[in-house]
Amino acid sequence: MAADRQTGPDVLGTLAGSRVLPVIVLDDPAAADPLAGALLAGGLRAVEVTFRTAAAAEAIRVMAGHDDLLVGAGTVLRADQVDEALAAGARFVVSPGFGPAVVRRCQELGVPVFPGVSSATDIQAALDAGIEVVKFFPAEQLGGVAMIKALAAPFRSVRFIPTGGVNTGNLADYLAQPAVLAVGGTWMVAPDLLAAGRWDEVTRLTAEAVATASCTSGR
Structure with missing residues (x-):
């Protein structure tokens, strides 16, 4: 395992501090730099750039150039994408799910990985792999806060990053749960905002989310 990639504590500490993780889908990597600036201006220090478009790796590279921004790669489905993401600076x-090949490659390289779970069986698989921080996806469709409470009861060491359907209306409810490390969301980085270059609005929505997070305590 590569010792220079042992960044788990820093990653977890930053996510626990921010508590809100924008889930970004970028079609144009030229938007990555102003977007990073807008999110930082709103008070966030961590982002997830998804591998849903061909621009993902370049967007990660650009955003990772901001020293005060922790950049991760999302929607990683294959082991080769792990290598591509890390080469770009993730x-x-x-x-989105528990993929053994992706988990193994991340562990080989010493990079923190948060696989998606949707059931107790998935969580058990994550624990068997030595992972205690998982993405709960799609959160609202799976039962939202009530489901997290139910799963957290037997899996007391597990921390969740619920993503999918989280918005300004339910953000505080999720963050109030002791088992929730952070939440993933798209409302502050909605496609229409990015396409129009509405960076001031991104900053405003981000600042609102940060303010909500700062007033809501979990564990």
């Missing part, structure tokens, strides 16, 4: 990996 410091953590998120996947």
Whole structure:
């Protein structure tokens, strides 16, 4: 395992401090730099750039150039994407489900990985792999806060990053749960805002989310 990639504590500490993780889908890498500036201006220090478009790796590279921004790669489905993400500067990996090949590659390279879970069986698989921080996806469709409470009862060491359907209306409810490390969301980086270059609005929505997070305590 590569010792220079042992960034787990820094990653977890930053996510626990921010508590809000924008989930970004970028079609144009030229938007990555102003977007990073807008998010930083709103008070966030961590982002997830998804591998849903061909611009992902370049967007990660640009955003990772901001020393005060922790950049991770999302929607990582294959082991080769782990290598591509890390080469671009990603410091953590998120996947929508539990993929053994992705998890193994991340662990080989010493990079924190947060696999997606949707059931107790998935969580057990994550624990068997030595992982205690997982993405809960798609959160609202799976039962939202009530489901997290139910799963957290037997899996007391697990921390969740619920993503999918989280918005300004339910953000505080999620963050109030002791088992929630952070939440993933798209409302502050909605496609229409990015396409129009509405960076002031991104900053405003981000600042609102940060303010909500600062007033809501979990564990």
